Amino acid sequence: MKILKFGGSSLASPRRIKDVANIVLEHHQSDPVIAVFSAFGGVTNDLLKMAELAAAEDGSYKELLATNEKRHLDAVRELLPVQSQSGILSKVKTELNHLETLYEGVFLLNELSNKTKHVVAGFGEILSSLIIHGYFNSLKANPQYLDSRDFITCRNNNEKVQVNYKLTYDKIKEHFQSTGGALFIAPGFIAKNEQGVPSTLGRGGSDFTAAIFAAALDVEEVYIYTDVDGMYTANPSIVPQAYPIKSISYEEAMELSHFGAKVLYPPTLQPLVEKNIKIYIKNTFNPAGEGTTISKSSRENFRWVTGITHIDAVKLLNIEGSGMVGIPGFSKRFFEVLFQENINVVLITQASSEHSICVAVKDDEAQLAKEALDEAFEVEISFKKIKPVEIEENVAIVALVGDAMKSHHGLSGKMFSALGNNNINIRAIAQGSSERNISAVISKKDVPKALNTLHEQFFEVPSKELNLYITGVGNVGSKLLGQLEKQREYLLEKLRLKVRVMGLSNSRQMVFNEEGIDLKKWQAELENGEKADKEKFLEKVNGFNLRNSIFVDNTASTEISSWYKEYLRNSVSVVTCNKIACSDDFRNYLELQDLAREYGASFLYETNVGAGLPIIDTLKNLVASGDNIIKIQAVLSGSLNFVFNTYNATEPFYKVVEMAMKEGYTEPDPRIDLSGVDVARKILILARESGYRMELEDIEKENFLSEESLRASSNEEFFEILKAEEDRFKEIYRNASEKGKRLKYVAQLEDGKAKVGLQEVGPAHPFYDLSGSDNIVLFFTGRYPEQPLIVKGAGAGAEVTASGIFADIIRIGKK
Structure with a gap:
């Protein structure tokens, strides 16, 4: 026999229900089948919303009820031939009338008990399974209807479910020993308590229903059909690169489902593990896909980490104080209070000094937990032995899960390093002794970044x-x-x-x-x-x-x-x-x-x-490796080098400057380059990288421009002054040319002093043949005292500057 379960997204429309029927019948060709069904997609939420509206004396619940009634009745009319509709329509109307009566009672009493919540929440599964049973009847599949409430007995306190397995298994076995048939239709989620009052197995409980039937009948496999291709390495809606896990162990699945993987309801695994029953997570919309197999071993999974998951509906409770240190039984009292209030602890961490205990609980239970703990430790708080319990909100838990994690060293380090490098602060850490799970509490706003960071670290091709x-x-x-x-x-x-x-x-x-x-x-x-x-x-x-x-x-x-x-x-x-x-x-x-x-x-x-020249990088490497910077000489302005390489006293100086502007070698205001301020800034940066504490005003500047040109109010005025001063530029050029020298604007750092200015250099100097807009830097160091280390090449222009920025981006990427 096979047990199949279909979730609400698989039943969201009559078209989808027909696709589900085809899957069921395909399985049924070779084996008897019990098919367990959730409510139609979105219906359970509507049922609870209507109850809350009725309790608030809001009559609009009737409109929502009418909408849901129409949806179910329309489904009957679309799925079943006319001659088969009356019986199912009558059953559906009976259930809807019963539901309407319950809402009327809630509305009149202005009260919504947990018992009533569980009763109304189960109607979605009752309605869907009745309609689907009728559809299979119309297909001549001879289905039998199993009302799960007649078999599953549980005790339900809020969302915490305790199934009476012995009684439940006995009822299921007894029924199947005395009943023939090969196709059974059952509603998921619903049950009865030990007093016979209708109840539920908790949200997501249809998985649990399928597991209970499977364990009672000792079947070999259970199929959970959902709207994704299995359990993923991470939540694919947050991590687009996440992919389905082919094989996973029971323990890994428990950890992942407990920490928020919504594909599987956590209690589902308990009865199946005991009987070693395999679980297949399959996609209703891709039934031929591999999906995920959950079994005793996940040997096919070659990665150290199987999956990454998170819980964001939590809050942290922290209690601390000197009165906790060395006091036997303090932890017992702490957790006993939570137990008495039926509050489940999601994560625990305690300082080795015993000075504090930090736990994570569901966010809707945090305030109750604080009040109960503050009351229990009222005496210690009054004597300031401990502080009142603090609640930290807007937090989430991210967790790495994997059976093989205990066999691999350094995973914790990789996890926390990856998070730290992306400024994700960790509030608390927990790791089980089985080493199957490493959990960290972080800010809720950081969850997407954390999941993507960890997925990139542990699952993706190293990129x-x-x-x-x-x-x-x-x-x-x-x-x-x-x-x-x-x-x-x-x-x-x-x-x-x-x-x-x-x-x-x-x-x-x-x-x-x-x-x-x-x-x-x-x-x-x-x-x-x-x-x-x-x-x-x-x-x-x-x-x-x-x-x-x-x-x-x-x-x-x-x-x-x-x-x-x-x-x-x-x-x-x-x-x-x-x-x-x-x-x-x-x-x-x-x-x-x-x-x-x-x-x-x-x-x-x-x-x-x-x-784009590696000047700063070269200097940093020299300093970092312990070399001593003796002197730096450099031509650091591509624009000034272009200007003085081009100017030969035949073409006016201002024309050469205009040409430099047009080629993109200068700033929009060319005075920034020609005044030497730009070069002064560059030698200042090199001085600071060399270890000197220096300011811009400490740089000695020898200007070749007149004060009048530097005070010009616009580029137009500046160029007019350059035209008028052409004779002075010719004289500067000829003085150098007559000596067989060339003009270079040089920056120098030596003995903690820096200067910039126009210099004449002869043929023996490395600067003499510097052409175009090239830059050159001479590093005289303890290792290069006589023959300097030289960096030379194109030092200006948009293309090379962009390539230098690109190189810095790549450096960060390779960090």
Whole structure:
């Protein structure tokens, strides 16, 4: 014999009921079958809602009752031929009349007892099974109807069910010993208590009904049909990458179902484990799919962790105080109080100092538990030996489950490291001695991020998802987006990095997409976005609360750089080509470094110096490896190098500067480059990375521009002054040329002092042949005292700057 159970989603419409009938009849071809049915989808919720409305003297329950009556009667008319309808319609109407009477009583008494709740909640299964039994009759399948209340006896206190197994099994065995037949239709969920009053087996109890019949009759297998392809590695509605588990043990299934996996009602397993009966979780809408097999062993599951699950309807209770330390029996009193109030403890953790006990309970039982415990320990609280019980809300439990976890070292470390790296704070930890479950209490808002993080860590092909929020989509930003789109497949295939752009902003508009912005259409999405707002941008990033989040700043904005701290405090990494933050007040620079370390985020700014060249990275590696920086000499402005490589006193100086602007080598205001401020910021950053506490005003600057040009109120005025001063620029050029030297704007750090200025360099100097917009840095160190370590290459331009930002993003991905 086979036992089949079908959930409410499988019975949501007459069309689905016909599909279910085909599945039942296919099983019935080779074996006798007991088919257990839940209520039609959504009906049980409606039944309870009507009871609550009636108890509140809200007459609208009648409208909802009429809607449900129509739904069931319509199902009869659609499923059964006309000549077969009258008998079933009569039975359905009788049950609905009985239900209406119960609601009227609740309405008149303005009272809804637990007993009445259980009675009305079971009508959905009664109605569905009567209709489905009639449908099988119309198919000439000769079904027999089993009223589960005649067999299953239980004691029900709220949602805690105790079945009288001996009495129940005896009734089922006796019936089947004296009854023939091969197809039986039974309502799930419903039962009677020992006084014969109708009751239920708890929400989800139709699974339990099937298990009870199976155990009583010693069948070999039970099929639980639902609307998914089995038990998943995680909740697929939260973790899109989750997939069905092929094989799982009873113990693993118990842990997963206890911790919130809704595919299986937890008590279902108890009678089946005792009889070693296999369970198959199958999809009604994909009956040929493998589904999940639950049995004594899960040897086919090759992973150390079988699944990840969570409970979010919990609260933490914490009791602490010096009066608990070394006091025998304190824990006994604590848990005895909860037992007496019939409160189930979901998770327990106690400090080794015995100074505190922390437990998780269902959220609707937390206040009752607190009141009972405060009353029980009233004396100790009054003498301040312990504190009153504290309730912590908005928490959830996430758990790793797997039989093989006890055979593998380091899983706890991987779990907590993965959560910590994503700024997920752990409030409490529990691990059973069987090592089959590791549980952590976290903030409820962090559940999606935690589940996705852990799934990525333990189940997915070693890969990492990076979620980018980019501000600034001009020259550099647009090039970066193009590079990200072009390299998307390469990053996934070769580096196992899945990079998604979740948010974009320019100075006017911003746009966000929870599925990731299409980088082929980002301009259109941004144009249709909302008004740009830096505070709201941060709120969106924090609201998404995604793992491995990175804020990318492609601007030169002082205001945007002031927000870096807030991103880092929320464990959002920052990648920037904006030099302002790192060349700001030294305390600000130091605070950014400290925040990155404190919150496990990255703060990367390689492109602050030399665009895509690995200048800062090289310097950091020298310092970290214990080398001593003696001197740094550098040409750090691609724009100034381009200008002085191009200017030869034949074309006016201002024309060369205009050309540099057009090529994208300078800032929109070219004075930032030509004044030496930009170079001063760069050498300041290198000085700080070398270990010097230095401010921007400490950098000595030798200006080749006149004070008048630097005070110009606009670019137009600036260029007019450059035109007027052409003779001076020619003289500077000719003085160098006549000596066989070339002009380079040089930055230097030596003996804790830094300076920038225009210098003449001869043919023997490494700077002499530096062409175009290239940068060059000479590192004189304890290891390279005479022949410096040289980094040289393109140091300006949107493409190379974007590639440097891209490289920093990859560094975070490989971290």
